[in-house]
Amino acid sequence: THDLLASGSGDSTARIWNLQGTREPEIVLRHCIRRGDTQVPSNKDVTSLDWNPSGTQLATGSYDGYARIWSSDGNLVSTLGQHKGPIFALKWNKKGNFILSAGVDRTTIIWDANSGHCEQQFSFHTAPALDVDWQSDTTFASCSTDQKIHVCRLGELRAVKTFHGHQNEVNAIKWDPQGRLLASCSDDMTLKIWSMSKETPVHNLQAHNKEIYTIKWSPTGPGTMNPNATLLLASASFDSTVRLWDVERGVCQNILVKHSEPVYSVAFSPDGRLLATGSFDKAIYIWDIARGEIVHSYRGTGGIFEVCWNSRGTRVGASASDGTVCVLDLRK
Numbered sequence: 001t002h003d004l005l006a007s008g009s010g011d012s013t014a015r016i017w018n019l020q021g022t023r024e025p026e027i028v029l030r031h032c033i034r035r036g037d038t039q040v041p042s043n044k045d046v047t048s049l050d051w052n053p054s055g056t057q058l059a060t061g062s063y064d065g066y067a068r069i070w071s072s073d074g075n076l077v078s079t080l081g082q083h084k085g086p087i088f089a090l091k092w093n094k095k096g097n098f099i100l101s102a103g104v105d106r107t108t109i110i111w112d113a114n115s116g117h118c119e120q121q122f123s124f125h126t127a128p129a130l131d132v133d134w135q136s137d138t139t140f141a142s143c144s145t146d147q148k149i150h151v152c153r154l155g156e157l158r159a160v161k162t163f164h165g166h167q168n169e170v171n172a173i174k175w176d177p178q179g180r181l182l183a184s185c186s187d188d189m190t191l192k193i194w195s196m197s198k199e200t201p202v203h204n205l206q207a208h209n210k211e212i213y214t215i216k217w218s219p220t221g222p223g224t225m226n227p228n229a230t231l232l233l234a235s236a237s238f239d240s241t242v243r244l245w246d247v248e249r250g251v252c253q254n255i256l257v258k259h260s261e262p263v264y265s266v267a268f269s270p271d272g273r274l275l276a277t278g279s280f281d282k283a284i285y286i287w288d289i290a291r292g293e294i295v296h297s298y299r300g301t302g303g304i305f306e307v308c309w310n311s312r313g314t315r316v317g318a319s320a321s322d323g324t325v326c327v328l329d330l331r332k
Contacts (some may be wrong), residue, residue: 278304
């Protein structure tokens with residue numbers, strides 16, 4: 001939503017920050033578990049969060065093994081309990097009727113967001129599942145420390161596709177805006193681009209000198225709000241660089257060199273012209289993609305774990321290792 005920012009922390013809370021200034025500035029979402037007849041703090045990290053498409057509900061995943069759905073005004077709507085261990089990733093589908101979660105218990109689960117019931121649990125990985133991403137409203141991909149990627153569909157009892165190729169754990173996966181290509185990144189320092197019509201990668205990119213932590217597609221190209229711009233993929237690595245890839249050609253278009261520590265997060269602006277990067281060096285940089293130059297910079301008080309944009313592309317939110325959350329207003 002335009003003016004609500006959510007954050008999750010190791011203090012067993014998530015928080016919704018109101019940036020409008022009209023209501024109370026923050027709502028604390030305390031993650032509790034039932035002990036006997038009482039609710040006690042879970043004392044477990046909140047690992048993941050995701051707003052539903054309309055911005056009316058927030059889903060959170062926790063180390064306590066529960067996913068939770070909250071209303072934007074801070075009420076707990078439902079608690080989703082089926083995982084046997086920490087949840088590492090969780091995503092709403094575009095329609096907003098299902099939530100997908102990935103856990104240490106090696107499984108992924110599709111939840112009905114309205115009833116809170118488990119629609120289907122998928123047990124194809126042989127090690128913890130690290131990330132999930134929807135291709136459509138009922139089809140998704142998952143990756144794991146087992147080095148494999150499975151594409152699964154609601155109602156199907158087997159994976160509809162399995163991609164093998166990485167030589168180490170697969171940290172993140174992302175479908176392109178059209179759901180045509182799947183990008184994956186790994187501790188094996190490679191970036192791979194997959195297609196449902198091929199068994200082997202479309203591109204196998206020896207991308208970085210250290211582990212690649214995360215990847216993001218640009219909101220550009222066919223099927224996006226910016227159809228005439230080139231589709232790009234950004235990769236962030238522990239080698240302290242961010243690389244921009246022209247995926248159609250399979251070539252590195254630019255290397256963004258300024259951070260001095262691992263880069264944990266990258267995020268494209270809604271118009272695809274700017275890229276925010278956040279690193280453990282406490283710096284947030286906003287890059288002009290066409291020029292490969294920094295146009296804004298900010299130094300936080302802790303290592304930056306996550307950066308994100310508001311829908312208007314005027315603000316960047318960031319969370320840091322010291323428990324702070326900051327918002328950069330790029331209009332000032």
